[in-house]
Amino acid sequence: MSEFLQLDLPPLLAAVLAGGTCGLLGSFLVLRRESLLGDALSHAVLPGIVLGFALTGLRSAWPMLGGALLAALLATAAIAWVRRAARLDLGAATGLVFTGFFALGLVLLEATGARNADLDVDCVLFGQLETLVWLEARGLASLLDAAALAGLPRQLGLLAGVALAALLFVLGFWRTLRLIAFDPDFARSLGLRVGGWEMALNLMIAAAAVAAFESVGSILVVAMLVCPAVAMRLLTDRYGAQIWGGAALGAGLGAAGVLLAGPLPAALGAGFALNAAGLIGTLGGLSVAAALLLRRA
Numbered sequence: 001m002s003e004f005l006q007l008d009l010p011p012l013l014a015a016v017l018a019g020g021t022c023g024l025l026g027s028f029l030v031l032r033r034e035s036l037l038g039d040a041l042s043h044a045v046l047p048g049i050v051l052g053f054a055l056t057g058l059r060s061a062w063p064m065l066g067g068a069l070l071a072a073l074l075a076t077a078a079i080a081w082v083r084r085a086a087r088l089d090l091g092a093a094t095g096l097v098f099t100g101f102f103a104l105g106l107v108l109l110e111a112t113g114a115r116n117a118d119l120d121v122d123c124v125l126f127g128q129l130e131t132l133v134w135l136e137a138r139g140l141a142s143l144l145d146a147a148a149l150a151g152l153p154r155q156l157g158l159l160a161g162v163a164l165a166a167l168l169f170v171l172g173f174w175r176t177l178r179l180i181a182f183d184p185d186f187a188r189s190l191g192l193r194v195g196g197w198e199m200a201l202n203l204m205i206a207a208a209a210v211a212a213f214e215s216v217g218s219i220l221v222v223a224m225l226v227c228p229a230v231a232m233r234l235l236t237d238r239y240g241a242q243i244w245g246g247a248a249l250g251a252g253l254g255a256a257g258v259l260l261a262g263p264l265p266a267a268l269g270a271g272f273a274l275n276a277a278g279l280i281g282t283l284g285g286l287s288v289a290a291a292l293l294l295r296r297a
Contacts, residue, residue, distance in 0.1 A: 005137035008258070010153050011129040011215075011276060015254030017159040018212035019280065021166050022224035023250020025205050027243050030229040031181040036091055037079075038225035040098030041202060042209040042218045044075035046105025049210065054112035065158070065210050072206030075101050076199060129215055129258065129276045132156075155215045162211040169204055170243065177201070178239055220277045224250050227284030231291035253283045 029038045048071025052063040075097055082093040136142065136151030143149075170177065176197060179187045184194045209221045216224075228249040232242050257280030262273040 002137055002139050005139070005142060006134050009137070010132035010134050010156060012255060012258045013156055014129060014132055014153075014159055014212075014215040015258045015276065015280060016251045017156070017163045017254075018208075018216050018221070019224050019228070019254030020247045020251035021159070021163045021208045022212065022221060023228035023253075024166055024170060024243065024247035025201070025208055026225035026229040026250070027232065027246040028177060028181055028201055029205070029225060030233050031242070034090065035226050035230075036094050037202070038205060038209075039222045040075060040079070040094045040101075041072055041206045042213075042221040042225065043098045043105075044101035045069075045071050045206055045210055045213070046102055046218070047071050047108050049213065050105055050108040050112055054108070065207065068210040068213075069203055069206055071101065072203055073199075076202050128217075132215065155211075158211045159215065162207050166204055166208060169200075173197075216277050216280070220281050223281040223284045224253070227281075227288050228253065231287045234288070234291040234295045249287060253280055253287060256280075257283055 026035075026038060029035050045068035048067035048069070049064045050067075051071075052065070052067025055067075056063040078097045078101075079090070079093050082088060082096060083090065086093070088096070132153045132155060134142075134148075134152055136148040138148065176187075176192065179190075179192070180194055180197050180201075187194050187197075205225070209218070209225075212221050212224070229242070229246045231249060232245040236242055236245065258276045260274075261276040261279050264279075265272055265274055
């Protein structure tokens with residue numbers, strides 16, 4: 001039990017929180033037909049994360065989160081400006097902006113020395129789930145021990161805080177978000193500031209991307225924003241089932257990926273373990289394929 005708490009519980013919790021939060025918010029991207037925007041935001045926050053670290057010298061949650069949210073605001077504004085100036089559709093403008101922001105972030109990784117603080121390309125792309133450990137755990141009693149709980153990886157605190165904020169955001173503005181997702185023109189006729197609500201949703205998605213960034217990496221963030229939501233969209237036409245089903249599926253995929261990364265190769269006779277983030281992404285793609293088959297059936 002102590003070994004499980006020390007080595008397996010932290011990455012399991014991180015994957016569940018990241019998958020559940022991204023699955024919850026990703027449904028709104030799918031319903032608005034803006035799935036590429038999730039890809040853009042998850043990559044565009046990189047220069048903000050690096051600058052937050054460079055200006056403070058700290059790999060703590062709040063400087064990097066603040067920098068990432070600022071980068072997300074700039075990226076959203078840049079997409080709107082490019083669409084107007086170049087008369088491009090949303091997909092083309094989004095692709096142009098997020099590749100530019102991501103390239104800038106990679107340059108800043110080298111220019112600011114962030115690589116020396118273990119904030120490098122591998123961390124950005126693939127995360128560090130396997131490095132999340134809780135060395136203070138000494139059995140089940142540690143779950144109620146404040147001193148031991150203080151030793152939990154700091155990434156879990158940020159993930160839990162953003163997950164709670166996303167849950168309260170969706171619950172608090174349930175009807176408004178539904179109206180904006182399905183009929184933004186009607187929402188405008190009712191006096192709602194659709195642009196402001198879309199910006200708030202984009203910032204929430206950016207916060208989820210930042211919280212999951214260091215643990216699971218940008219590639220898995222994109223997969224979890226899209227795959228659970230698309231799978232549920234293939235299986236249901238009900239708004240509630242789409243939103244909560246996406247969150248549950250995202251959390252389930254995160255848990256399955258972490259729990260199967262070691263046992264699955266062993267059961268197949270292999271002498272190695274799989275990367276948990278990579279397995280979660282693979283399971284996400286398989287969930288969409290399975291949903292498609294079920295829909296046809």
